[in-house]
Structure formats: structure tokens, C-alpha cells
Amino acid sequence: MxxxxxxxxxxxxxxxxxxxxxxGQAVVWVGDGHRLDDTPPPSLSDIGGGPFLDxxxxxxxxxxxxxxxxxxxxxxxxxxxxxxxxxxxxxxVRCLCTPQxxxxxxxxxxxxxQGALAERFFVLNGDSLFDVNLHDLASLHRSAGALATVxxxxxxxxxxxxxxxxxxxxxxxxxxxxxxxxxxxxxxVYLLSDRALDRLPEGAGALxxxxxxxxxxxxxLAGRVYDGFFLDLGGSDNLARAQSAVAALRRPTAFxxxxxxxxxxxxxxxxxxxFDWLPGAKTAIKRLNxxxxxxxxxxxxxxxxxxxxxxxxxDALHAWMQRELIATGAHVDAIYYCPHHPxxxxxAYTCACSCRKPGAGSIAAALRDWPxxxxxxxxxxxxxxxxxxxxxxxxxxHLLGSGNLLDLVDAELRAQGGHVPARS
Numbered sequence: 482m483x484x485x486x487x488x489x490x491x492x493x494x495x496x497x498x499x500x501x502x503x504x505g506q507a508v509v510w511v512g513d514g515h516r517l518d519d520t521p522p523p524s525l526s527d528i529g530g531g532p533f534l535d536x537x538x539x540x541x542x543x544x545x546x547x548x549x550x551x552x553x554x555x556x557x558x559x560x561x562x563x564x565x566x567x568x569x570x571x572x573x574v575r576c577l578c579t580p581q582x583x584x585x586x587x588x589x590x591x592x593x594x595q596g597a598l599a600e601r602f603f604v605l606n607g608d609s610l611f612d613v614n615l616h617d618l619a620s621l622h623r624s625a626g627a628l629a630t631v632x633x634x635x636x637x638x639x640x641x642x643x644x645x646x647x648x649x650x651x652x653x654x655x656x657x658x659x660x661x662x663x664x665x666x667x668x669x670v671y672l673l674s675d676r677a678l679d680r681l682p683e684g685a686g687a688l689x690x691x692x693x694x695x696x697x698x699x700x701x702l703a704g705r706v707y708d709g710f711f712l713d714l715g716g717s718d719n720l721a722r723a724q725s726a727v728a729a730l731r732r733p734t735a736f737x738x739x740x741x742x743x744x745x746x747x748x749x750x751x752x753x754x755x756f757d758w759l760p761g762a763k764t765a766i767k768r769l770n771x772x773x774x775x776x777x778x779x780x781x782x783x784x785x786x787x788x789x790x791x792x793x794x795x796d797a798l799h800a801w802m803q804r805e806l807i808a809t810g811a812h813v814d815a816i817y818y819c820p821h822h823p824x825x826x827x828x829a830y831t832c833a834c835s836c837r838k839p840g841a842g843s844i845a846a847a848l849r850d851w852p853x854x855x856x857x858x859x860x861x862x863x864x865x866x867x868x869x870x871x872x873x874x875x876x877x878x879h880l881l882g883s884g885n886l887l888d889l890v891d892a893e894l895r896a897q898g899g900h901v902p903a904r905s
Contacts, residue, residue, distance in 0.1 A: 671739025
């Protein structure tokens with residue numbers, strides 16, 4: 482009997498291969514973090530057993546964004562001490578503190594002068610969470626040729642909200658120009674080109690109010706309305722709501738087999754040249770992203786044990802897959818693979834392994850790693866062993882057979898009450 486695997490499943494990084502079409506940096510504006518009493522700043526408030534900022538950074542990193550910059554005020558030592566130099570879901574976290582208290586606009590200008598900003602970068606508020614597909618926002622930013630792109634919330638605004646006027650994908654006016662009235666509201670998630678900061682006036686306190694009206698006048702501001710979960714920690718009532726709303730962070734997960742489900746199974750596929758996407762696969766993944774599902778690939782890669790290729794080849798192909806998906810506004814959250822086989826030729830990988838489907842080990846690892854809404858989760862694979870693995874892990878399984886992944890995903894989403902656009 483071959484020995485059992487000691488370290489499995491393997492997990493590929495989800496940062497895309499270079500050059501990526503999407504920004505690789507997200508700037509989180511934490512602010513000053515200073516309170517008159519000893520209570521922590523909102524971003525460090527305990528939400529569901531951990532700081533709110535842990536949840537927010539994890540949500541950003543699952544998109545494959547590698548560089549997380551926390552932009553802090555002069556008094557945010559607690560944030561610096563906890564996060565600077567750490568890693569979350571493969572992303573590097575670093576902190577930059579301003580020398581004095583600044584508004585978000587001036588703080589970004591300071592970061593730009595320090596050479597800390599990429600050419601394009603996401604900007605998020607450190608005490609709010611808006612569940613949007615960041616790569617869909619990036620796709621809009623590219624197609625619109627905008628200097629800034631805003632994720633908007635549907636519905637009535639509150640006293641804390643700005644108001645906008647959206648014409649197509651263009652924001653024709655911002656709150657200060659409207660003076661109230663109907664429109665979408667600011668979701669606090671932006672994508673900026675560094676050239677947008679050239680339009681910031683001196684002493685810009687609030688990024689949205691001081692920059693976005695100018696960009697709207699120039700026709701350089703884009704936006705899209707999203708329906709995702711929104712949480713703002715501003716105010717004690719909202720903090721109390723956050724404790725009860727933490728269940729919304731438990732996402733349903735779509736577990737997808739790779740060869741034969743996402744791509745044509747030519748046998749031991751390990752190069753870009755041999756990888757052919759199946760029709761509808763990329764669209765199906767984006768559909769899941771847009772509906773708030775986590776997408777996790779679980780795949781057997783016995784070619785490693787047989788000596789046909791090594792784990793570096795597997796990771797490189799998966800990085801290329803992620804880049805391909807990001808170009809369409811989609812992404813996968815995680816990729817788990819088993820390189821073992823009991824009849825292998827490479828001793829280090831020749832062993833029995835519970836992570837090799839029909840074993841449930843890879844799915845079980847994902848369930849440990851990610852807070853998951855199991856009732857709405859499902860698996861799709863092209864072989865009975867895939868469905869057996871799902872059943873062993875307590876997940877519903879679908880056999881793809883000769884069908885189309887997009888058709889199956891759309892049917893699943895409709896059954897869960899999701900809105901699926903009609904196809905011609």
C-alpha cells in the first residue's frame with residue numbers, strides 16, 4: 482500500500498499571470514483611526530469573531546489582487562501593528578501613514594508623491610463593505626476609457642450618501658451638482674487611474690466630493706449600479722447591525738472541476754497551447770461572480786505524480802487561466818489540486834490521497850478555508866467521481882455530461898431566485 486499524502490491538497494496562487502488586464506493594487510482608506518476614548522476604530526471592530534478589516538481585505542484578496550495598501554492617518558498605530566507586512570489569501574499587505582490628519586483625497590495625493598500607487602488602483606473605504614465583482618468594475622473602466630469608475634448602490638440614499646446621475650455607463654453629474662433628487666448612491670468602491678489625481682484641488686478632504694464632480698464635467702467618470710450586500714460601520718446602530726449581518730459574508734460556493742468542465746480534456750493538459758476553453762465556461766464563471774458566489778476549482782493533476790509535468794507547470798497554467806478570466810470581468814477565488822496518484826513514477830507524489838477525487842479532501846479543505854453557505858453551494862464535474870466527492874463532502878453535485886456549463890449554472894441560479902439575463 483502506498484503511503485498517504487502528507488501535504489494536500491495543493492493550492493495554486495490566484496494572482497493572474499503578467500501582464501494582467503486588471504489592476505493589481507487596492508488602496509484601503511483607513512483614515513486617522515483616532516478615538517477620544519479607548520474604543521478601536523470602526524475598521525478594527527470585532528465582527529463575527531475578527532476585525533472588520535480582516536473580512537474586507539479577504540474579500541479584496543479573493544479577486545486575485547496582490548497588493549493591498551492600507552492608507553492610514555497619523556494615529557492609526559493599531560492598524561499598522563496588526564497588518565503591515567502580513568499576507569492575506571496570497572496578497573501582500575503594507576501600510577502607509579500620512580504625517581498628519583488628512584482627508585482621503587489629500588492622503589491619496591500623498592501616497593502618489595511617495596511612489597506608492599500603481600498606474601490603476603481600486604480605492605475602498607476601510608469601514609464599509611460593498612459586495613461587488615471588482616473585475617466587472619475594471620472591465621467597465623477599460624471599455625469606458627474613464628479616469629475614475631464608481632460602484633453605485635441601487636435604492637434610496639440616506640443622509641450619509643451622495644447622489645448621482647447615471648446616463649448609460651457615464652456619470653453625467655455628481656451629488657453637489659444635483660441638489661438631491663433621484664439617482665443611484667455612492668457605494669464607496671472606486672477604480673482610479675493615477676492621472677485622475679492631477680484633477681484633485683489643493684486640500685481635497687473628501688475624494689468623492691472634491692474630485693468626482695470635476696471628472697463628471699469632463700466626461701471622464703463612469704459608473705455601474707450593483708445590487709450586492711452593503712454594510713457601513715458608521716454609527717453605533719450600523720455596528721450593531723453588522724454583528725447580525727455577518728452571515729451575509731458566508732458565501733455560497735460553486736465547486737468546478739477543471740478538465741472536461743472548464744476546458745477540453747485532451748489528457749494531462751498542462752500548457753497554454755493545449756488548453757481550450759469549453760463554450761460558455763468563462764461566461765458561467767462571471768455569472769457566478771456577479772451573483773455573489775465564490776468560485777473554487779477542484780482538480781486532480783495526476784500528471785505530476787506520473788512525471789509528465791511538475792507543480793510549477795500547474796501553477797503557471799492556473800495563473801494564465803486567471804488572467805484570461807479577468808480579461809472578461811471574471812475570476813476564480815481559489816484553485817485546489819491533488820498531484821498524487823498511487824501508481825505514479827515520481828516517488829514524492831506516488832501515494833494514496835483523500836484529496837484525489839472521488840475523495841472529498843479538496844472540497845473539505847475549501848470548506849475549512851472559506852466561510853460557506855453550504856445549502857446554496859454545489860459542484861459541477863464531468864465524471865461520476867466528481868459527484869461522489871461532492872456527496873462525501875455534503876455538497877450537491879451535478880454531472881455535466883454533454884451539456885453546457887453556462888446552461889447548468891443559469892438553471893442553478895434561477896432555482897436560487899437569481900436574475901439571469903435572457904440569451905438569444
